[in-house]
Amino acid sequence: MRVGVVGYGTIGKRVADAVLRTSDMQLTGVAKTSPDYEAAIAMRRGIPLYAVPGREEAFRSSGIEVRGTISDLVSKSDVVIDATPDGVGEENKGKYYVGRRAVFQGGEEAYVAEVSFNALANYDEAKGKSYVRVVSCNTTALSRLISALASSGHSIRKVRAFLVRRGADPREHKKGPINDVVPNPVTIPSHHGPDVRTVIPVDIVTVAVAVPVTVMHLHMVNVEFEDRPSRDSIIEALASTPRISILYSKMGFNSLAQVIEYARDLGRERGDFMENAVFGDSISIQGNEVYLMQGVHQESIVVPENIDAVRAMMGTPKWESIMATDKALGLYS
Ligand code: NAD
Incomplete structure (x- = not known):
């Protein structure tokens, strides 16, 4: 080709x-x-x-x-x-x-x-x-995550996601913010949820802010299922899906900066991390709901x-x- x-x-x-x-x-x-x-x-x-x-x-x-x-x-x-x-x-x-x-x-x-x-x-x-x-990068990460969770054997009822967006890519010297947290967009829902629906027909609402970092986006995601999934079944579904990495604090993963450092130490070209970086310790079950946080390397995902x-x-x-x-x-x- x-x-x-x-x-x-x-x-x-x-x-x-x-x-x-x-x-x-x-x-x-x-x-x-x-x-x-x-x-x-x-x-x-x-x-x-x-x-x-x-x-x-x-x-x-x-x-x-x-x-x-x-x-x-x-x-x-x-x-x-x-x-x-x-x-x-x-x-x-x-x-x-x-x-x-x-x-x-x-x-x-x-x-x-x-x-x-x-x-x-x-x-x-x-x-x-x-x-x-x-x-987009955010929609790609959400679509991968929802696809993986849908393979858990439990039906998804709805998805609510809060997106902390990097203010700019590392080389974008004229963009910001440099001292602010900006509702981005200020309207709710943000455009990301409707964009996910161009790929997957799921009930999803997203809210987003931009912050003064360049490394990655962070998503705080809440997924409600029709029944109560076990934490093990969620971890198994994520672990068996390509392009999703589960990173645990016992291995030193406590921040987005460490994910990028990991990519650099792996010898990844440009320090890119193309997988969803799911913080394993954040995966928790409350009734029928799963909560988790994931990092999204916007430049490469x-x-x-x-x-x-x-x-x-x-x-x-x-x-x-x-x-x-x-x-x-x-x-x-
Ligand atoms: P960029 O500004 O880094 O690169 C765009 C390139 O296109 C530049 O080299 C520019 O000179 C060139 N260009 C401009 N006008 C052109 C033209 N008429 N013909 C040919 N080349 C032209 O932009 P980017 O961040 O790589 O974004 C590209 C696309 O990818 C956008 O749709 C963006 O939304 C999307 N995207 C960006 C990111 C990100 O975080 N940067 C993540 C996912 C998707």
Whole structure:
């Protein structure tokens, strides 16, 4: 499968690296707007670069060779993964992806694609589709968690989730807050619950705030079941689901910073942690309800789903894809 990546920022560069690690995919190239340090590194690594139309000369005058524009990259690719800023993917769809296959990110509106996608939740709905949207980092984490809990043998009645969102990604030097807790959005429910419902038909309400950190998001989740689950059955359901890690305080996991340190110590590229980081000690049962907290590494959690979205569109069976992706990315629960 020949895969091109349009938009080479936080998500795009990680997805491009994941394609490079994936034996059944070939990276046809990446498209960028600016001839910056990321472009220079891509060139040094031999990744074919393409420019946004009109920007070719800016690249060449910076000594960065480009092989054409986005249209050239699209014509060489079976599937394009668009990882441009919110709303640009929709514009790109009309300009470049008509009659082609494209994967969009969670910053696009759901209507941009034929299906909103999470590998565990609804892989098969993307089979044979031309336009698929990988849902956002928060929605991906909630969709994985709900899918795992639904496999516990107990029926979910409703989900209530409180999201503590990182204020910015580490490199976003102009974003905040730097001394505040911001209802984000101030309205309830936040958009995350409705977004989960684009993937899983579940009763869910979400509330979110943004705080002055860059490491990860934290979710405080309450799931009510039709009957009382045992703690063991919940832990078993989570432990047996790919892309969910249960981290216990006896192993030193008491904070999000430690999860990132763990990823760095594991030698994960860029210190990325692509799994849901469920704090094992937080899992508790109150009547029919389960409470737990999970960390979400916003910069990387959607990377495996992008690879699976491509395979789903091309017809690969679900578990074949999930297992191949996790092996290629070195993921384990
Ligand atoms: P980013 O700003 O880090 O990167 C976007 C890249 O696209 C930049 O390299 C930019 O130069 C390039 N670009 C801008 N306009 C372009 C155009 N017309 N054609 C080609 N390239 C263009 O953004 P990001 O954080 O990687 O987000 C990308 C998408 O992923 C968004 O939909 C976002 O909502 C979603 N997402 C982001 C995160 C996150 O935490 N960063 C998590 C999950 C999903």
